[in-house]
Amino acid sequence: MNAFLSEFAVDVARTCVWLVLLTALFVPLERWFGMRHEQPNPQLRHNLAYYFISSLVPILLLTIPMALLATAAHHLAPAALTTTVAELPMAARVLLAFVVAETGFYWGHRLSHEIPWLWRFHALHHTAERMHFLTNTRNHPVDMVITRLFGLVPLYMLGLATPSLEGSATPALLLVLGNVWGFFIHANLRWRLGPLEWLVTTPAFHHWHHSRHDHINRNYASTLPFLDRLFGSHYLPRHWPAEVGTDTPCAPTLGGQLLDPMLPARRTAPAAD
């Protein structure tokens, strides 16, 4: 128990250090290159709370279940398949892990829009009324667990990841880059990346996913936009969305936002575009 508590204290310290680094990087960039707002962001306090909830709740609640799930999922896959994957060169394993995790995330995210019961939890992410780097972690814990499972279970099945990263084909550097990219595509940065927009997701790509009325059911990918092209959900015009947010109601308090989705259904899936 003591070892768990001291490890958790390290996780809290690491989360705080990351917040300082992300703030030092994105606040000046958003000030120089972002859309100007007259008023401070009224959702900032909640977004900060969600940053800590998103970072720490999975560590508290999921460490042991994920280890059990990883073992169970690995036994579900045919041995011939896992042996073939294990014999691939390291570079191929890394690339495969990246594409498999991204594809899993794409479908977890898409189903969170298409299945009303899942949308109840995912809607909170879309209640952000301004794009801001911390919008990335404005997530209900249930939503986060679901999309994370969609990304991780296929990796566990193929033997491409373990909960502890040991023996994992996804190096820590790739995880850190992927994590920072999530904050980047949510940031209030009016940058277009030219031909790179074919290769990776960008703020414009993901801001359209947050558009209030027309294109919320587009651009589900986290880093690889070719998945949206492949599955018919890509949308990236030259201009930017006029307004972000959702018409799905959102409780004014943090407690209400966390508890409401668990109550009997009142919410509906977002209108199809």
Ligand SMILES: [Zn+2]
């Ligand atoms: Zn979404």
Ligand SMILES: [Zn+2]
């Ligand atoms: Zn988002």
